Amino acid sequence: MKARIGLEIHVQLTSLKTKLFCRCSADYRGAPPNTHVCPVCLGLPGALPVVNRKAVEHAIAVCLALNGEVADELVFERKHYFYPDLPKNYQITQYSKPICRGGYVEIEVRGRAKRVRIRRINLEEDPGRLVYPTGSPLTSPYSLVDYNRSGVALLEIVTEPDMEEPEEAAAFLEKLRSILEHLGVCDCGLEGAMRVDANVSVEGGERVEVKNIGSVSEVERALRYEIVRQASLLRQGGRVRRETRHWDPARKVTVPARAKEYEEDYRYMPDPNLPPVPIPAELVEKIRAQLPELPDERVKRLVSEYGIDRRTARVLVYTAKALADFFEDVVRLYPRDPQRTANYIVNDLLGWLKDEDLKPLYTRVRPEHVAKVMRMLDEGLISIRQAKELAEHIVKHGADPADLVEKLGMRRIADEERLRRVVEEVFRENPKAVRDALRKPKAVNFLVGMVMRKTRGQADPQLTRRLVEEMLEAVREGRLSLP
Numbered sequence: 001m002k003a004r005i006g007l008e009i010h011v012q013l014t015s016l017k018t019k020l021f022c023r024c025s026a027d028y029r030g031a032p033p034n035t036h037v038c039p040v041c042l043g044l045p046g047a048l049p050v051v052n053r054k055a056v057e058h059a060i061a062v063c064l065a066l067n068g069e070v071a072d073e074l075v076f077e078r079k080h081y082f083y084p085d086l087p088k089n090y091q092i093t094q095y096s097k098p099i100c101r102g103g104y105v106e107i108e109v110r111g112r113a114k115r116v117r118i119r120r121i122n123l124e125e126d127p128g129r130l131v132y133p134t135g136s137p138l139t140s141p142y143s144l145v146d147y148n149r150s151g152v153a154l155l156e157i158v159t160e161p162d163m164e165e166p167e168e169a170a171a172f173l174e175k176l177r178s179i180l181e182h183l184g185v186c187d188c189g190l191e192g193a194m195r196v197d198a199n200v201s202v203e204g205g206e207r208v209e210v211k212n213i214g215s216v217s218e219v220e221r222a223l224r225y226e227i228v229r230q231a232s233l234l235r236q237g238g239r240v241r242r243e244t245r246h247w248d249p250a251r252k253v254t255v256p257a258r259a260k261e262y263e264e265d266y267r268y269m270p271d272p273n274l275p276p277v278p279i280p281a282e283l284v285e286k287i288r289a290q291l292p293e294l295p296d297e298r299v300k301r302l303v304s305e306y307g308i309d310r311r312t313a314r315v316l317v318y319t320a321k322a323l324a325d326f327f328e329d330v331v332r333l334y335p336r337d338p339q340r341t342a343n344y345i346v347n348d349l350l351g352w353l354k355d356e357d358l359k360p361l362y363t364r365v366r367p368e369h370v371a372k373v374m375r376m377l378d379e380g381l382i383s384i385r386q387a388k389e390l391a392e393h394i395v396k397h398g399a400d401p402a403d404l405v406e407k408l409g410m411r412r413i414a415d416e417e418r419l420r421r422v423v424e425e426v427f428r429e430n431p432k433a434v435r436d437a438l439r440k441p442k443a444v445n446f447l448v449g450m451v452m453r454k455t456r457g458q459a460d461p462q463l464t465r466r467l468v469e470e471m472l473e474a475v476r477e478g479r480l481s482l483p
């Protein structure tokens with residue numbers, strides 16, 4: 001079932017030290033409530049906003065990285081509504097002239113490339129936050145409000161409804177997150193740093209807005225649910241009305257929001273405290289010239305510089321900037337066979353991380369650890385299977401792999417003489433299997449398997465096979481006799 005999906009993403013500019021219109025610290029996470037506040041972000045009478053220049057520069061960089069057109073002047077407007085987290089009763093945002101218009105992001109789903117167009121990007125302030133003593137508005141006897149977030153710089157990125165399936169929306173968000181991380185403007189893994197609303201419609205129905213979606217994988221889930229819900233409503237002869245719904249991640253359904261069936265009138269008006277300021281073309285060009293390496297270029301570079309395949313390079317870069325950084329750190333320490341290193345990170349280490357949470361990888365696992373595993377492989381100290389086994393311990397306990405190998409008794413038996421004795425033992429204990437193997441080449445596997453079992457997987461499989469075959473040859477020629 002094809003759908004039309006558009007996204008509206010709120011991104012905090014978490015790299016800024018201060019808020020958008022005052023000097024309060026923007027690093028509010030974990031701070032006691034209402035400690036990062038001042039008359040400006042509390043909306044006290046007479047307090048005047050002053051625009052954070054860095055925030056404007058960051059917004060311009062995002063616009064350019066998304067191939068958009070930067071406005072020639074900075075215009076702020078007031079959007080009026082009443083809610084306790086908004087002390088001024090209006091939000092300073094952009095309406096008639098967003099800082100960025102147009103642009104696009106290239107995505108790729110199942111090998112098919114596609115452009116998702118950007119409609120606009122607004123620079124605006126974040127409201128405060130309601131805090132419920134029980135964690136839920138439904139069961140709390142009262143609510144509290146924390147204005148630490150009030151006034152934090154926010155980008156509202158609005159796409160055209162160019163996506164046709166949930167996977168495309170997920171691919172878009174993944175790419176966007178990677179671009180923002182490479183620009184260094186948003187640490188999107190922080191709670192609430194990237195918030196997504198989606199609008200979705202299927203043919204014959206009206207547009208439904210789904211709010212409150214937490215992570216990228218939740219977006220995919222919420223959209224999939226919503227598309228099936230709308231399609232089956234229409235199939236049963238019902239109609240899909242225009243409404244706002246909330247995603248309930250616990251029950252994995254969308255539920256109607258306390259409905260507003262009309263377009264709200266926000267009475268937008270220019271903010272008289274913030275008259276329009278020209279954005280000089282020279283500033284835009286300066287920022288363009290200083291744009292860092294972006295994800296698409298980085299994928300190309302990883303492929304050409306390290307000779308790794310494009311699929312793996314994409315996983316490294318689009319999963320998180322820090323993951324690609326991690327890979328390059330390891331390769332710098334141990335440059336041999338980057339493809340094997342990339343595979344190990346993507347297939348083995350990532351597999352032990354849960355729920356898209358990559359933090360353990362950067363906090364517990366050090367690039368030196370992975371470099372050491374690669375070196376031990378090359379030195380024949382451990383087998384590939386043992387390297388895979390080490391991955392779990394490295395991710396879960398952050399231990400040094402050299403210590404782990406000792407502790408887990410993992411040293412591979414690459415010593416030919418020692419292994420030959422084990423093979424002889426196996427031959428003596430399994431004369432019937434040896435006779436089978438002399439007739440059927442397939443039965444050789446059984447003997448190899450017995451050697452592996454006797455050495456608890458520490459024997460080198462290729463060496464084992466060679467020794468088994470040599471010894472079969474010796475039996476065949478009568479140089480070795482069986483009991």
Ligand SMILES: [Zn+2]
Nearest residue numbers: 022024038041
């Ligand atoms: Zn303030």
